[in-house]
Amino acid sequence: METAHKHPRYLLIWLYLALLTAAELTLAFELPISRNLKLVILMVLAVWKALLVAMFFMHLKFERWNLRILFIIPIPLAVIFIFAAITEKIW
Amino acid sequence: MTHATASLMRPPFPAERGVDAHNLKLGMWVFLASEVMFFTALIGSYVILRFGAPGEWAKPGVVLNIPVTAFNTFLLICSSVSMVKAFAAISDGDQKMLKVWLLVTIIGGAMFVGIQAYEYTHLIHRGFLPSGVREGSELAELVANGTLPAATMGLYGSTFYAMTGFHGFHVTCGVVAMAYLYLFRVRRGKYSQQDYRGIEAVGLYWHFVDLVWIILFTIVYLI
Numbered sequence: 001m002e003t004a005h006k007h008p009r010y011l012l013i014w015l016y017l018a019l020l021t022a023a024e025l026t027l028a029f030e031l032p033i034s035r036n037l038k039l040v041i042l043m044v045l046a047v048w049k050a051l052l053v054a055m056f057f058m059h060l061k062f063e064r065w066n067l068r069i070l071f072i073i074p075i076p077l078a079v080i081f082i083f084a085a086i087t088e089k090i091w
Numbered sequence: 092m093t094h095a096t097a098s099l100m101r102p103p104f105p106a107e108r109g110v111d112a113h114n115l116k117l118g119m120w121v122f123l124a125s126e127v128m129f130f131t132a133l134i135g136s137y138v139i140l141r142f143g144a145p146g147e148w149a150k151p152g153v154v155l156n157i158p159v160t161a162f163n164t165f166l167l168i169c170s171s172v173s174m175v176k177a178f179a180a181i182s183d184g185d186q187k188m189l190k191v192w193l194l195v196t197i198i199g200g201a202m203f204v205g206i207q208a209y210e211y212t213h214l215i216h217r218g219f220l221p222s223g224v225r226e227g228s229e230l231a232e233l234v235a236n237g238t239l240p241a242a243t244m245g246l247y248g249s250t251f252y253a254m255t256g257f258h259g260f261h262v263t264c265g266v267v268a269m270a271y272l273y274l275f276r277v278r279r280g281k282y283s284q285q286d287y288r289g290i291e292a293v294g295l296y297w298h299f300v301d302l303v304w305i306i307l308f309t310i311v312y313l314i
Contacts, residue, residue, distance in 0.1 A: 024308075053302045057294075064111050082138055086139055
């Protein structure tokens, strides 16, 4: 069983997630900024939300690195896969 | 031969802390690592197809119903919170609140699937199919008058239904798993402050499904 720690403030995380979702929607449909900038900011917001879920709801923040690595290892593989396939015609 | 004897005689290694996770939790994490690869294969294919597509992609909000999906996203985030509240309740030994929060999570998850089914029927009715746009439909007119790009609608349809369909399938599996836990474990009082491994493992799965949706919502609906 996991070691005793005080529960994180889940409702605060929920509020963060709700606000970030609202920010995404406003950004995607209301703000008149360039498409590429929008794309970058939207991806940052999405990764931020995903990290909040992984760190607090999945308790990765409180786990040992041995376990965190399990989850992190496939992610660089995904990036390599996408990069390799996109640049396929070059090589 | 001497080697085999020597290894038999070797004293056991001292105990290590390892990953500090019980078997069910470790198993779930290994499964989730494979799920990361599964979804990145889908998302990766989508990115590649979109980059290599012969022309523009449909603008967000023209085909898909953003307000309904935004509500659905919020619903899934709420059900993730209620799941973690169920976990917190039983780790404090509170059986009653475990029941309440788990039930809230099941209802939230089932509503998500229901709204997605509604979204699908609505899209198909408007003429958005996995193979592209149905002839003579409302969307076909938008393609004809140039609002939607004709060249990429097939790719759009197939990637959309593949990604959201597989995600919806995962949500459905999660709802079934939680309903099983609720009916056959939680209601019979099988979990206690000392042992709530099932709740923890299914909770991890549920949060992962939420995490995947957060990424999908952005790349499918908003970009």
